[in-house]
Amino acid sequence: SGPVLAGETLIAPYARGGSVTGIKLGGSGDVTKSHVLWTVEGVGADVPTPTFLGDRVFVCRDKGTVVELDRKTGEAVGEVTVEKNRNGFSASPIRAGNLLYVTREDGTTFVLDVSGGLKVVATNELGGEFTVATPVLVDGQILLRTYEHLYCIAD
Numbered sequence: 001s002g003p004v005l006a007g008e009t010l011i012a013p014y015a016r017g018g019s020v021t022g023i024k025l026g027g028s029g030d031v032t033k034s035h036v037l038w039t040v041e042g043v044g045a046d047v048p049t050p051t052f053l054g055d056r057v058f059v060c061r062d063k064g065t066v067v068e069l070d071r072k073t074g075e076a077v078g079e080v081t082v083e084k085n086r087n088g089f090s091a092s093p094i095r096a097g098n099l100l101y102v103t104r105e106d107g108t109t110f111v112l113d114v115s116g117g118l119k120v121v122a123t124n125e126l127g128g129e130f131t132v133a134t135p136v137l138v139d140g141q142i143l144l145r146t147y148e149h150l151y152c153i154a155d
Helices: none
Strands: 004-006 009-014 019-024 036-041 051-053 056-060 065-070 076-081 094-096 099-103 109-113 119-124 136-138 141-145 150-153
Touching: 004 051, 019 056, 051 094, 094 136
Parallel strands: none
Antiparallel strands: 004 009, 009 019, 019 036, 051 056, 056 065, 065 076, 094 099, 099 109, 109 119, 136 141, 141 150
């Protein structure tokens, strides 16, 4: 899992999913005490990188629990677990407007409305195709790469 810049805060996952830390930008030298805003244990992910919308950070954990954190305090303000099966989540969540897309390793993508909490509004399947790549949004289309295919999903 990689860090993501959310406004003036760096959201940094650590310890293979063990924690997520919010770090204020700026400063020089050892800024550990002056710039670490918060650290939350147990909500990180080993592979998926977090994403954000305004002051909200979204972490998709490896088994499909999506946690919504307050960017300024790290407080968990929402959580939902999408439909489980034996597959995990390696792709990072992507966001388009108030929709968050999380893709499971069997190619199933769950669409969550994040406009007022976390609510699954759609489930889309690709027939069990192995998927670990993060989907990409381009010109209103979703590009989704599986082990064997590249899909372009559009209106």
